Amino acid sequence: MDSADALAGSDAVAAQPHTHGARSPPPQPQLSPLRNVTVNLSPPASPTHHARASGELIRAEHVERKSHSRKIRNEARTSYNEILRFRASVIPRVLLPSLLHACWATLWTVLYMTGKVRWFVIPPQLITILGVVISLLLVFRTNTAYDRYWEGRRMWGTLVTQIRNLARFAWIGVITKTEKQEIEKKGLMNLLLAFAVATKHYLRNELGHKYADLHHLLIHLPDFQPGQRYPVIKNLPLEVSFHISSYIAACRRDELLDVSQQTAMTNALSSMIDCLTSFERIRNTPIPMAYSIHLQQSLTLYILSLPFQLVSLISWGTIPVVAIAAFTMLGIDAIGSEIENPFGYDENDLPQEEFCRTTREEILRVIASKATRDPGEWGAPYIEGNAEDVAAMLRAKESQGSLEGITVTVA
Template sequence: MSRFIWIGVSAKNAHDALEKRGAMNLLVAYMHATKHYLRNELGLHYDDIYPFISHLPEFAMDNPNQPDIRNLPLEISFQLGGYLMKAKEHGQIDMSQLGCMTNSLNSMIECFTGFERIRNTPLPFAYSIHLKQTLIVYLLSLPFQLVVDNKWGTIPVTLLAAFTLLGLEAIGGEIENPFGLDENDLPIDDICEMIHQEVLSIMDRPDKLDCSKWGTPWEDLSSTHAKLDEATRVLVKELTARVNSLEGDPQKLGAQREPPPFPFAEYDTRYAELQKENQLLNQLIKQYESTLEIVMSKFRSQAQSIQKEKRELQLKLERTLEEERAINTTLRTENTTLQEQLDSCIRVIREAVSMDEVDMDMVVSGMAKENETLRQMLQISGAM
């Protein structure tokens, strides 16, 4: 990215040159800001950050509205993106250069995101506790498993196993966050300082290279070509002399042998046999085709007759089913009628049975009263 900015962005005046140096300073600040951010050292007032971003108005010391930057690398990348867009608008870079620089800036942001993911994804606390407990239980039970076979050798074996397993567990916890200040962490300070020096070395070079002083490396090629041509001519002469010396020596070239006569008669006989076989095969194929056609015609006729019988059977079955449905409907109707008649008979029988159970005296007295009433009515009617 620093190489793209220093060489690719053209400075048309002194102000553009200052802006270019400011962008290079932002690259250095981005590197150190990433280091401090990964160590949870928030803010921008550090000796290796603030001198490189103090030229920005929003980060100036006398700015009363100085923002509280919690993600300074992202803010610096935002400033770099703005600088690239401004350079494109002012014609300092073309579209292809803008694409390359934007890709480099995106790569820087992706690297920062990867670092942040590593820092913010530690081993789960429950996993660490469970791992320690499991190791302790295993190491405490290990001597009881080895003492029967190893006797006194159980002690060094157990110590070696404990040293190995507990060491691996400690190393896993130690490298969980490699961006700190411990001895086992990554040397981020040295890496940042090395990159800082590389950026400064780029800035010490002129932003416009003078290729006129390179010279022309192809000037000496003419003599080389002449030497190659001379060697080629010598080689051709040697090969020509060797060929000429071999042409007059039949033992070296090998005696000329006449080729054997071509067996035309044998090939003619074989050709005639193949023709006969071909004719016989053609006849067999025709017979096979005719036989196959007869078989297929019989098969088609048989299939048609079977389909016709199938349709007739299906129609007959449908008619039979319809008749069965009609008979079933009639039977259900008759059954319903008989059931109703049977129910009425049962009711009559029940009423008759209930009448038999009534007190006969009451019936007789009732009938006597009715007869008396009828007599009186008859007398009255007779008088009338």
Template sequence: MAEEKEIQETYLEVEETETPRSSRELARGETKAIQRKKKKIKNETGYKFHEFKVAGGSVIDDIYIPVLVYTAWAAIWTVIYQQTKISIALQPIVITLLSTVLGLLLVFRTNTSYDRYWEARRLWSTLFTHSRNLSRLIWYDVDAAGDRKKVAEKFGAVNLVVAFAVACKHYLRGEKGFHYEDLHNLLIHVPDFKPGQYHPETDSLPLEITFHLASYFKRTRKEGMVDAVAGGQMIIALNGLTDSLSSFERIVFSPVPIAYNIHLKQIIMFYLLLLPFQIFSTGYSAIFITFLAAFCLLGIEAIGSEIENPFGYDHNDLDLQGFCEELKAEMAQLCERPTALESTAWSLPAELSDLTKLKSFANRK
């Protein structure tokens, strides 16, 4: 009994009468409360009538004029053919050849654009990972030793991590400088960005922010505020942020070659101009067939152009604003936590509430 008492006091001082409840047996009310707080992520269900949507993500606004032009072209020649019966029909080989080439080009165009879109999303996830790791290391591994100034510096360093993501958002959209409502307040504690001070010109504000973070990490190591392992992890995370920035630049500044886009549009134009002459035998249905072909081909080409640069303000671009707000909220919650979490304050896990079982674990070698 004395030995069990010693184990009990050593392992978290739980009263004998206390029986921890298993984490698998939460009360129904608690389970519902947790579910309400969670952000629900689910696939769309039900019928959304998206086929009638002409704005807010649709490309109809971009293509309806050329679609109408090609339809009018088909209507003019169809009426002429039906009224005069002049021999203006083309041999099938022409459209067959163009269809093969056009199909290959559209597939390549769409796949290339979506690959860029998906890589951009993956890079934002990588940026999130490095930002979370870096903020955690700053908050829990840098020893402020109760010094208010050092604690304030930790707040400032976490702000710079958030500022890096926000600065990337503006930088990728071609918005230079830092005088933005969601960015300036994250940098104002740094002398270079204080109001009324001289602001050094920089073409890449995110890169400038990494310089200030690197300077802070160097001082924390020099003053012994962080151990060598945590300091090395901070540099790795900071390098990860820089790698993400360089990859973002590769997507933004290396678009699909303009010659390819021009050639694709030209082939679509030739195809739609010649299509009515191939299908005159269908009668006035040739007008509707040309309309459908123009709507499909021009729409696919427009989608490729829409997602080629996923960092803009279009409905089909990545939600950079939402990403930055989510990261900012996470960092704000982090900074509300104490800078040290003591595991000695833990109570017994539910699975070890039986002291006999706990004793057997403790005696293992």
């Protein structure tokens, strides 16, 4: 099977993954191959193609001034619909505890207002003292969780960058001489994407390789072909990296790469392994249990003590105030728990499917493009101003003893 067909094909063997949670993962999207990929965007070069002619060509060409792209993921949302949004919020996790605390406040408020029990009143100064301590604990908890979330996102960015670099080094730097070598190079493109997809499943504790978005990327390897009884590998991304490293060594042995190219590709692969190790550190190192337990105990005691401190000041207003305080503080704590492991299927987890989909599209574009790009085929660039104008500007600056301020616009 040609590796390019395996990458673009959608008839993969889709075995159901075995997960250890109550929530089943969503079905993997079936992606269609890219179509209408434009390879050559420049006009053919000719000896008489001058810069001024390029300028006339640009002026004659209709240029779209406004780009239409997909919505940027981190665009600021100013809609008030976010206030009422239930999905992706922590309301499901904190609603019941907040209601229980409101019932607790209602009980003691009724007892106080009816005059049956009034011995439990506590000076309200404790709100300030305990509130500062609880706030510091919550801030530290949330910041620590967000650092883990952001570290995971940063590592995914580094991983995608190194996959791009390795794909560029291999597709442009490895000059194949036979059809077999061309097939092997396309197989490497499959393995680069397989590393990203296998990392996604590995971080979700989904072992094996028989997934709709992964199996066809490894099917060109002898051990992963249909009918082979290959044992389940716990760390499939590391196994894929062994095959990538073997390809780099084979290219060097066949003199398809020089030493500098081999070093650059090996460094990119090593950086990918570093990202995998960082992912494992984030996933396998939870918040210390003692800190988590103490925070929960302190937060619960603080909210339970609020009715005793507020009822003598705001009477019936104690009930909504305690409910709002419980919702706010428990929500902040729930946010920390939600994002400290950002590799799952939750709405607030990292969009790993999107990372893999973007990588897949880029790999497909690489395979659809030419492996050789000769600068001799370039046309003349568009330069604002002719050669005489630029020479006059340079002479004027040289006479002043400085070349600062010269700006040549190249489109």
